[in-house]
Amino acid sequence: MRAIYILSVLLVMTLNGCATVEIAKEVTKAGDSIKTTIQKVIQNQNDLEKTEDVIKTEDVAKEKEEIIVAKKKEEAVIKKQKETAVIKIQGKTLNQLTQNFGKSDFIREDGNTRTVRFNSSSCRLFVYFNLEVKKLKAEYYEIRNTKGELIDEKEKINKCFKEIQKT
Numbered sequence: 001m002r003a004i005y006i007l008s009v010l011l012v013m014t015l016n017g018c019a020t021v022e023i024a025k026e027v028t029k030a031g032d033s034i035k036t037t038i039q040k041v042i043q044n045q046n047d048l049e050k051t052e053d054v055i056k057t058e059d060v061a062k063e064k065e066e067i068i069v070a071k072k073k074e075e076a077v078i079k080k081q082k083e084t085a086v087i088k089i090q091g092k093t094l095n096q097l098t099q100n101f102g103k104s105d106f107i108r109e110d111g112n113t114r115t116v117r118f119n120s121s122s123c124r125l126f127v128y129f130n131l132e133v134k135k136l137k138a139e140y141y142e143i144r145n146t147k148g149e150l151i152d153e154k155e156k157i158n159k160c161f162k163e164i165q166k167t
Contacts, residue, residue: 077152078142089127089141097127097138101164120163123151 089097094116098104106117114129114136128140143151143160151157 077150118164123160
């Protein structure tokens with residue numbers, strides 16, 4: 001009886017030992033599979049981030065190009081405004097401009113710049129003064145419509161000057 005008992009214990013231990021080895025093999029396979037899957041996900045995520053970085057860089061480059069083009073257009077419009085202007089504004093003091101256009105509608109100081117605005121029903125004249133100079137004289141100006149867009153047509157520029165002179 002004792003021999004049967006020992007044999008059955010050995011048999012159970014052998015079967016358990018084999019089962020444990022088989023389980024260990026399966027767990028190792030599952031672990032390797034999970035590891036491979038995680039590596040693929042990380043690689044895909046890295047590839048996606050690189051692609052997003054390239055797209056962002058391209059978008060930034062396009063935006064910079066658009067800004068440069070817009071600045072060049074604005075510079076051309078402002079040059080046209082100065083050529084069309086019926087009144088010389090640059091070099092005049094605020095008192096001289098007030099005599100031509102009346103009381104300003106808005107004055108703001110920001111850093112080294114004073115901005116003075118004269119309004120009419122259809123446009124705005126913005127005059128900029130450099131505060132670092134002893135005698136303030138108009139350094140720069142722009143004529144914009146009520147929506148804030150630069151006016152580039154000769155007739156509208158002249159109309160704006162006439163309207164602002166009336167007020």
